[in-house]
Amino acid sequence: MQRECGGRGSRKPVQTLPEHLFSLLPDLCYEYRMRTSHDAGPRQGSTLTLAGRRVLLRSLRDDDYGAWSEVRRRCRDWLLPWEPRPAHGQPMGEDPVSFAARCTARDRESQLGTGYGFGIFLPAESGRFAGEINLTSVRRAPFQSAYVGYWIDQQLAGNGYIPEAVVVLLGFAFEQLGLHRVQISIIPRNRASRRVMEKLVIREEGTAVRYLEIDGRWEDHIRYAITVEEWVERRREYLEGWIGEQQ
Numbered sequence: 001m002q003r004e005c006g007g008r009g010s011r012k013p014v015q016t017l018p019e020h021l022f023s024l025l026p027d028l029c030y031e032y033r034m035r036t037s038h039d040a041g042p043r044q045g046s047t048l049t050l051a052g053r054r055v056l057l058r059s060l061r062d063d064d065y066g067a068w069s070e071v072r073r074r075c076r077d078w079l080l081p082w083e084p085r086p087a088h089g090q091p092m093g094e095d096p097v098s099f100a101a102r103c104t105a106r107d108r109e110s111q112l113g114t115g116y117g118f119g120i121f122l123p124a125e126s127g128r129f130a131g132e133i134n135l136t137s138v139r140r141a142p143f144q145s146a147y148v149g150y151w152i153d154q155q156l157a158g159n160g161y162i163p164e165a166v167v168v169l170l171g172f173a174f175e176q177l178g179l180h181r182v183q184i185s186i187i188p189r190n191r192a193s194r195r196v197m198e199k200l201v202i203r204e205e206g207t208a209v210r211y212l213e214i215d216g217r218w219e220d221h222i223r224y225a226i227t228v229e230e231w232v233e234r235r236r237e238y239l240e241g242w243i244g245e246q247q
Contacts, residue, residue: 004107048110050118052168053244055161057118057133059106062120065099067129075154081215082151082190114138117173120152120165130156134166135173135182144180146173150196157192160242163199171235174228181228185211185221197224200238 050057053088060068072079072094109115115138120130131152138146145149148169166184173179184202186193197204202224210218231238 025242027247048116048118048174050168050172052164053170053242054122054124055130055165056121056123056127057119057165058166059110059117060103060119060132062100062103064103064129065096068099068119069094069096071129071131071153078154079151082187082193083215084212085215087228100172109136113140113177113239115146118165118169120150122156126207129153133162133169135169138177138179144178146177146179146182148173148182148184150193160199162196164242166196166200167238170226170231170238174231179228183223183225187214187219187220194222201234202226 020192047061048059095104106115106117109117111161118133120133122130124126131150133148133150135148137144147167150162150165170182173182184197185195185208188194188207203226205223205225208221208223211221
């Protein structure tokens with residue numbers, strides 16, 4: 001399935017959105033500033049890039065380690081309480097070798113279509129690294145679903161970068177990958193993360209009891225979700241509110 005739309009002399013395909021939903025979309029080009037591209041990186045393979053108004057989502061590369069590790073070290077105490085880790089387990093490896101292995105694993109997931117990991121960068125601030133956002137556990141067959149997780153540099157929290165990144169990633173999930181449902185799960189006391197869902201008016205589905213082991217404890221999680229039908233209904237609102245001018 002492929003649809004093309006024109007904009008400023010270019011033609012960008014929307015590849016996998018179900019046919020019956022195209023008639024519901026406004027007559028906009030998919031290049032509404034959420035451009036997608038595959039650029040050569042320092043490793044073999046390609047670098048997937050999604051662009052919003054202020055954020056650039058790009059798959060992490062080996063040479064991002066310096067910026068990534070600086071943020072992780074500085075924000076360690078702020079981030080660890082919200083991250084999956086078994087009791088008495090070690091935090092995620094943050095040495096160069098572990099980081100490179102993680103980048104390679106993310107590349108493999110992307111090639112298999114099972115997951116897509118991105119660093120969040122700020123072009124207006126000389127490409128400053130701001131955090132990560134990931135689309136994981138992509139399931140096909142009758143599910144056509146995935147999960148979103150994210151974190152941000154504590155110094156940059158509260159500036160709306162994560163809501164914008166979520167909108168960019170949802171557009172990719174629904175319009176490029178053809179998924180039907182995306183879920184975000186958040187610990188109830190994580191007010192900052194829940195505020196992202198409130199800003200985007202993502203539907204709350206209820207609480208999953210002792211859902212994930214976080215920092216050594218089995219934590220309840222509030223489940224938020226959005227389907228492609230909801231995305232189509234509110235697409236214009238999301239683009240105008242978070243991505244910028246329409247093409």
